[in-house]
Every structure is written in structure tokens, then in C-alpha cells.
Amino acid sequence: MITSERMAMVDRNAAALGVPRKQLMESSGNAVARAVREHADPGDRVLLVCGRGNNGGDAMVAARFLADYDAHAVLLGRPETIATDIARENWDALDASELPADTVADSRAFALDDYAPDLVVDAMLGTGVTGALREPEATVARQLNAADVPVVSVDVPSGVDADTGDSEGVAVDADRVVTFHDDKPGLADLDAAVTVADIGVPEAAETFVGPGDLRALDRASDSHKGDNGEVLVVGGGPYTGAPALAGRAALRAGADLVRVACPDPVAREIQGYGPDLIVRPFPGEHLAPPHVERLLDLAAGHDTVVFGPGLGSDGATLDAVADFLAAYDGRAVVDADALQVVPEVDTAADLICTPHQGELRKMGGETASDWRDRADRVREFAAGLGHTLLVKGAYDVVSDGDAVRVGRTGNPGMTVGGTGDVLAGVTGALAAQIDSPLQAAALAAYANGRAGDAAAESFGDGLAASDLPDRIPQALRDEGE
Numbered sequence: 001m002i003t004s005e006r007m008a009m010v011d012r013n014a015a016a017l018g019v020p021r022k023q024l025m026e027s028s029g030n031a032v033a034r035a036v037r038e039h040a041d042p043g044d045r046v047l048l049v050c051g052r053g054n055n056g057g058d059a060m061v062a063a064r065f066l067a068d069y070d071a072h073a074v075l076l077g078r079p080e081t082i083a084t085d086i087a088r089e090n091w092d093a094l095d096a097s098e099l100p101a102d103t104v105a106d107s108r109a110f111a112l113d114d115y116a117p118d119l120v121v122d123a124m125l126g127t128g129v130t131g132a133l134r135e136p137e138a139t140v141a142r143q144l145n146a147a148d149v150p151v152v153s154v155d156v157p158s159g160v161d162a163d164t165g166d167s168e169g170v171a172v173d174a175d176r177v178v179t180f181h182d183d184k185p186g187l188a189d190l191d192a193a194v195t196v197a198d199i200g201v202p203e204a205a206e207t208f209v210g211p212g213d214l215r216a217l218d219r220a221s222d223s224h225k226g227d228n229g230e231v232l233v234v235g236g237g238p239y240t241g242a243p244a245l246a247g248r249a250a251l252r253a254g255a256d257l258v259r260v261a262c263p264d265p266v267a268r269e270i271q272g273y274g275p276d277l278i279v280r281p282f283p284g285e286h287l288a289p290p291h292v293e294r295l296l297d298l299a300a301g302h303d304t305v306v307f308g309p310g311l312g313s314d315g316a317t318l319d320a321v322a323d324f325l326a327a328y329d330g331r332a333v334v335d336a337d338a339l340q341v342v343p344e345v346d347t348a349a350d351l352i353c354t355p356h357q358g359e360l361r362k363m364g365g366e367t368a369s370d371w372r373d374r375a376d377r378v379r380e381f382a383a384g385l386g387h388t389l390l391v392k393g394a395y396d397v398v399s400d401g402d403a404v405r406v407g408r409t410g411n412p413g414m415t416v417g418g419t420g421d422v423l424a425g426v427t428g429a430l431a432a433q434i435d436s437p438l439q440a441a442a443l444a445a446y447a448n449g450r451a452g453d454a455a456a457e458s459f460g461d462g463l464a465a466s467d468l469p470d471r472i473p474q475a476l477r478d479e480g481e
């Protein structure tokens with residue numbers, strides 16, 4: 001099953017892998033023509049009703065594959081109103097090839113009987129539908145539903161929401177649906193036979209995080225209306241730079257506000273770095289159980305907590321981490337020494353753990369040299385743990401125990417200290433903006449690696465972790481779109 005939102009991401013990822021949407025449309029149209037062949041005989045009259053989006057484009061392609069039928073394409077609207085370049089190119093190809101095709105600009109000009117079809121291909125609207133069908137689509141849908149003619153719908157019956165199966169007004173009552181790449185949740189309860197057509201989307205477009213995944217952030221900024229979240233970084237003790245790096249990275253990944261809770265001496269140093277980070281010091285040299293109550297209060301006012309950067313592995317510190325996690329029920333990123341506490345603790349929190357392979361082993365997980373084997377093991381371990389894992393490596397493997405995503409951006413220069421702190425901060429900021437922890441972690445791995453790749457262009461293997469945060473905003477933009 002795939003939602004329309006995820007399909008749009010995968011589609012964009014496929015384009016980035018060198019399989020552009022027009023090529024997928026060619027496969028989609030071919031699959032539609034194959035379905036027509038199963039329901040009608042050569043010579044039969046086939047009416048292809050095309051909308052102005054890519055759903056219509058699929059049927060325009062199908063028309064080219066049906067030369068041995070009496071096939072006729074009807075565009076609902078004027079050719080100038082076709083919404084996408086690839087649909088327009090396919091319409092122009094029909095026109096230039098002098099294949100039977102005409103346009104219907106308003107509902108009064110359409111009468112199904114004029115075509116006397118043996119079969120209708122419904123390609124008015126696919127996953128791009130919003131709200132109730134407008135005219136002329138609504139009238140055409142009513143005529144199709146009233147007539148005794150078999151209907152093959154392209155991708156989804158026009159008017160039906162592919163994610164929910166709902167329709168706000170009239171929708172096409174299809175006999176058969178040819179849907180693409182993967183089944184859609186909204187098709188399950190319809191009275192239609194559903195076939196899933198492989199349209200050649202490489203598996204890598206789903207597995208490897210790509211520019212399409214950046215859409216998760218566009219959507220997040222629509223729904224949160226400018227509220228990009230507040231992040232609390234809990235870190236510092238033996239190390240000072242780590243919490244500051246994580247905090248700065250969280251800001252650059254779009255968090256509205258970042259506070260760093262750290263021991264007094266660390267706070268004084270962080271304040272010397274500049275005005276961007278708000279510091280909430282606690283007494284002593286390192287985190288300890290007496291600090292936990294105040295940290296919990298502080299955490300309650302934040303969308304996510306990034307736990308671990310530079311905390312060290314003092315016994316009292318690890319006890320404090322365990323106490324915190326046992327009482328916390330929000331969302332947190334756990335990194336570095338704090339990770340070893342996670343398998344023992346019973347927590348209601350929603351955690352994203354970001355171990356490197358050594359830390360994963362310390363948590364009781366297994367690694368493997370081949371990334372595919374590693375992906376299986378990470379998935380199993382995440383399922384047992386009940387949290388999301390982002391296991392760092394040349395290929396970063398992310399799993400919530402169910403799905404697996406792999407980030408393959410980044411370069412060997414990033415083995416320098418501190419890049420993990422940057423990743424933890426970016427993960428915290430994205431987890432404050434994106435609902436799915438898997439998606440937030442996957443995108444964080446991708447963006448961190450891309451920022452590292454941009455830094456390597458200037459500094460090669462001499463890159464430093466502090467080169468990364470300022471390169472995160474660009475790494476979170478899709479320049480190819």
C-alpha cells in the first residue's frame with residue numbers, strides 16, 4: 001500500500017535516479033492499454049475520457065497502443081488548459097499523429113451515446129483530485145454510471161480519494177481499476193477489480209532517501225502554519241562543543257527556538273559562542289539524578305528533546321538519563337552515551353536513537369558489512385526496541401521496525417568528530433516538524449550527508465563538523481524541482 005503523498009515523493013526520487021515522470025507515464029499508458037485488451041476485442045469502440053492532468057496523460061499514451069481498436073480520445077477542456085507539460089506533449093503527439101481525438105469544453109457538449117462505446121477508459125482524475133468533481137467531469141461521471149458500458153479507471157476511479165476511498169460528490173463507478181506501482185488504501189472497499197501495474201519505478205526510489213522526501217517538510221510547513229517547533233538539547237559535561245553543534249544544527253534545520261540544558265561551566269562557554277542558543281544551566285560538572293525533575297518540566301515545553309551530545313558516561317549521568325526516559329512521554333532523539341540506557345528502560349516516550357555501529361552493538365544490536373543485511377537487522381532490532389533507529393554508516397540505515405529507509409549521501413571526510421552531534425540536532429528539529437519519526441530521521445540523514453558533501457567541495461577530507469550546520473538549509477531544498 002502507498003499513500004498519494006508517499007507516491008509523489010517516490011515519483012520525484014525516481015526522476016532523480018534518471019527515470020523521469022514522462023517515462024513512467026509511458027509505462028502507465030501501456031498498462032492501461034493491456035487492461036483494455038483483456039476486456040474488449042480488437043476493432044471494438046474504446047472511448048478514452050481524458051482530464052487535464054497526468055491521469056489524462058496516461059490515457060493519451062494508451063490511445064497510441066490501441067491502433068487495432070476503434071479508439072477515440074476525448075479531452076475535457078481546451079488543449080491550452082492541460083495542466084502539465086508531459087500530458088500536453090502526449091496530447092500533441094495524438095494530434096500530430098492524426099489519431100482520433102477531440103475536445104469537449106463544457107458538459108452540454110458531451111453525450112456518451114454519440115460515441116456508442118463498447119468500453120470506456122476513465123482518465124478524468126487520479127490522485128490529483130481535490131473536492132467534489134466539477135464540470136464537465138461530474139456530468140460525464142453521471143452518464144458513465146447510468147450507462148451499461150464497462151469502465152476501466154486509470155489509477156483510481158475519478159472523484160475517489162485514493163487514500164480514503166471517499167468521494168465528496170459523484171464519482172465514477174468503475175468495473176476495473178488499473179493502479180500504478182502499488183495498491184492504494186482507498187481502493188480496498190470499492191466494488192471494482194483492482195490490478196496493480198508495475199510501471200518501472202526502481203525500488204531504490206523508495207529505499208534510498210532522495211529529494212522527493214523533502215516534500216515531507218513542505219507539507220509540515222503547510223499544516224503547522226509557521227510553527228516549526230522548539231527543541232531542547234540536553235548535553236555537555238566532559239564535552240562542550242557537542243551540545244552547541246547539535247543546537248546550531250537544529251536552528252539551521254528550521255527549529256524556531258533551541259534551548260540547551262547543560263552543566264554550568266559548559267553553559268558559560270556556549271554563551272561565548274554567540275547569541276543564537278538559549279542556555280538553561282544546571283549546577284555541577286555533569287548531569288545527575290537531582291537535575292531530572294527540572295529537566296522534565298523544561299522538556300514539557302518543547303516539541304522534541306535531543307538527549308546525549310557530550311553528556312559523557314559517568315554513572316550518575318547514565319542514571320539520570322534512565323530516570324528522565326522512565327518519566328518522559330514526549331518525543332526525543334537519543335545519541336552518544338545516552339544510547340546504552342535505552343534497551344533497559346521502560347518508557348512511554350517516542351524515541352529516535354542515532355547510534356553508530358559500535359553504539360548499536362553496545363545496545364545489543366547486530367551489524368553487518370552489506371547494507372542490505374544491515375537493513376534487515378536494524379529493522380528487527382528496532383521492532384524489538386519499539387523505537388526508531390538511525391544507524392550511522394557510509395549508508396545510514398533508518399527503521400521504525402516496519403519500513404526501512406537508507407541514506408547514502410555523505411563522504412569519508414565526515415568521520416571527523418562532531419558530525420554525529422550535527423545529525424542529532426537536525427533529527428531533533430525535523431522530528432519537531434514532521435509527524436513520522438521514520439520520515440524525520442530519514443530526511444535528517446539525507447540532509448546531514450548532503451551538507452557534508454557541500455562542505456567537502458570546499459574542504460575535502462579536511463572538513464570539520466562546524467562546517468555542516470550552515471549548509472543544512474540548502475541541503476533541505478530540492479533544487480531540481
Ligand SMILES: NC(=O)C1=CN([C@@H]2O[C@H](COP(=O)(O)OP(=O)(O)OC[C@H]3O[C@@H](n4cnc5c(N)ncnc54)[C@H](O)[C@@H]3O)[C@@H](O)[C@H]2O)[C@H](O)CC1
Pocket residue numbers: 007011021024025026028051052053054055056057058083084124125126127128129130131132133134135137154155156180181
Ligand atoms: N508515479 C505515478 O504514480 C504516476 C502517476 N501518473 C498519473 O498521474 C496521476 C496524477 O496526476 P496529477 O496531474 O497530479 O493529477 P490528476 O490528473 O489526478 O488531476 C489534476 C487536474 O485535475 C484538476 N482537478 C482537481 N480536482 C478537481 C475536481 N474536483 N474537479 C475537476 N478537476 C479537478 C486539477 O486542477 C488538475 O488540473 C496519477 O493518478 C496517475 O494516473 C503519471 O502517469 C506518472 C506516474
Ligand SMILES: [K+]
Pocket residue numbers: 055122123124125126153154155156157158
Ligand atoms: K481516473
